[in-house]
Amino acid sequence: xNREALREVLRSLVHGVYVLGTGxxxxxxxATVSWVxxxxxxxxxxxxxxxxxxxxxxxxTASLGFTLSPLAHGHTxxxxxLGRPAAPASKLTGIALETSPSLGLPLPTESTGxxxxxxxxxxxxxxxxxxxxxxxxxxxxxxxxxxxxxxxGWRY
Amino acid sequence: xNREALREVLRSLVHGVYVLGTGxxxxxxxATVSWVxxxxxxxxxxxxxxxxxxxxxxxxTASLGFTLSPLAHGHTxxxxxLGRPAAPASKLTGIALETSPSLGLPLPTESTGxxxxxxxxxxxxxxxxxxxxxxxxxxxxxxxxxxxxxxxGWRY
Numbered sequence: 001x002n003r004e005a006l007r008e009v010l011r012s013l014v015h016g017v018y019v020l021g022t023g024x025x026x027x028x029x030x031a032t033v034s035w036v037x038x039x040x041x042x043x044x045x046x047x048x049x050x051x052x053x054x055x056x057x058x059x060x061t062a063s064l065g066f067t068l069s070p071l072a073h074g075h076t077x078x079x080x081x082l083g084r085p086a087a088p089a090s091k092l093t094g095i096a097l098e099t100s101p102s103l104g105l106p107l108p109t110e111s112t113g114x115x116x117x118x119x120x121x122x123x124x125x126x127x128x129x130x131x132x133x134x135x136x137x138x139x140x141x142x143x144x145x146x147x148x149x150x151x152x153g154w155r156y
Numbered sequence: 157x158n159r160e161a162l163r164e165v166l167r168s169l170v171h172g173v174y175v176l177g178t179g180x181x182x183x184x185x186x187a188t189v190s191w192v193x194x195x196x197x198x199x200x201x202x203x204x205x206x207x208x209x210x211x212x213x214x215x216x217t218a219s220l221g222f223t224l225s226p227l228a229h230g231h232t233x234x235x236x237x238l239g240r241p242a243a244p245a246s247k248l249t250g251i252a253l254e255t256s257p258s259l260g261l262p263l264p265t266e267s268t269g270x271x272x273x274x275x276x277x278x279x280x281x282x283x284x285x286x287x288x289x290x291x292x293x294x295x296x297x298x299x300x301x302x303x304x305x306x307x308x309g310w311r312y
Contacts, residue, residue, distance in 0.1 A: 001291075001292065001293050001294065002293070002294060002295065005269065005294045005295050005296045006200060006271075006291065006294040008269060008294075008296045008299075009226070009268075009269040009270065009271050009294045009295070009296060010194055010200060010271075010291075010294075012226045012268055012269060012301075012302050013172060013192060013193070013194050013202070013226065013302070014170055014171060014172030014192075014226075014302050014304060015170060015193060015194070016169060016170030035193045035194050035195055036169060036170075036193060037169070037171060037191045037192060037193040037203065037205060038166055038169050038171070038191050038205070039191060039205040039281040039282065039284050039286050040205070040281045040282025040283050040284045041282070041283055041284075042282065042283050043282050043283075044162060044166060044282075045281055045282045046169065047193065047203065047205075047281070047286060049193060049194070049195040049196070049203075070165070070168045070169065070170075112165075112168055113161065113164060113165040113168060114165065115162075115165050115166075120281075121279060121281070123277060123279050123286075123288070125195040125196045125201055125203070125276075125277070125288055126195065126196025126197070126198065126199045126200075126201045126290075127196050127197055127198050127199075128195050128196045128197075130195050130203060130279075130286075130288075132279070132281055132286075134282075135157075135162065135166075136157065137157050137158070138157065138158060138161045138162040138164075138165045138166075139158065139161050139165070140161045140164045140165060143164075145168075145306070146168045146169070146170050148170060148304075150301070
């Protein structure tokens with residue numbers, strides 16, 4: 001396999017930048033995620049790939065659900081902060097949060113909207129685990145376009 | 157659930173526009189797909205959601221693999237044509253094709269590059285089936301940015 005071509009084509013796949021929230025109360029956890037796609041229209045479902053050895057994968061698959069909040073074009077500060085590992089106690093300090101209405105999970109107020117999802121299935125996928133979420137509620141905050149991973153210059 | 161909010165947030169999820177190719181020779185089939193994400197870095201893997209009742213879902217899950225070719229920004233004609241149902245015999249008429257090197261599957265020459273994938277797993281996901289592909293080869297054709305679904309004005 002041509003590894004350089006592989007890298008280029010994988011980078012050309014289109015991904016947005018989102019905040020995933022899971023856990024309630026003292027277990028609340030947020031992380032930046034990007035490998036996300038819708039997978040079903042009716043019922044509405046999404047899939048999120050999480051690194052197999054990450055805390056967010058452990059917490060999400062052990063949880064009843066997760067929230068998914070698209071970040072707006074240009075809003076890279078929160079994504080950058082939540083993309084770095086940090087002690088659970090300090091990671092959310094100073095981040096404006098709300099609680100999702102159906103599942104009581106954390107939502108960052110800095111997003112264009114949110115989905116609340118119940119974990120419907122999971123599947124191992126190489127070095128990630130793919131989590132399927134069935135959407136149970138949704139809300140909008142703004143009509144700004146979603147931040148593209150390619151705009152950030154980051155590699156996930 | 158607020159259905160209008162649901163529609164808006166689902167539309168704000170970021171998706172590209174790709175051509176999926178499957179089947180060999182007289183069985184060759186192409187279709188426009190958009191619900192795609194990378195799901196693993198090492199080994200490299202992607203996931204594609206295909207409508208459960210579509211011919212492309214039947215053919216892909218019955219096949220040894222598929223190709224995935226990102227379309228370039230502005231290149232909506234091929235995507236539009238391949239997004240419509242058509243008789244198998246006529247669907248590919250006049251479309252410039254190559255054969256993928258490892259698996260012998262169809263590739264449209266009008267793309268920014270391509271991945272060849274073996275079907276690694278499949279999972280039912282509501283009205284779609286999610287197909288996981290392990291990338292076995294890749295090639296590049298241009299450095300143009302990938303067409304975004306939101307640029308096309310289409311709803312998938």
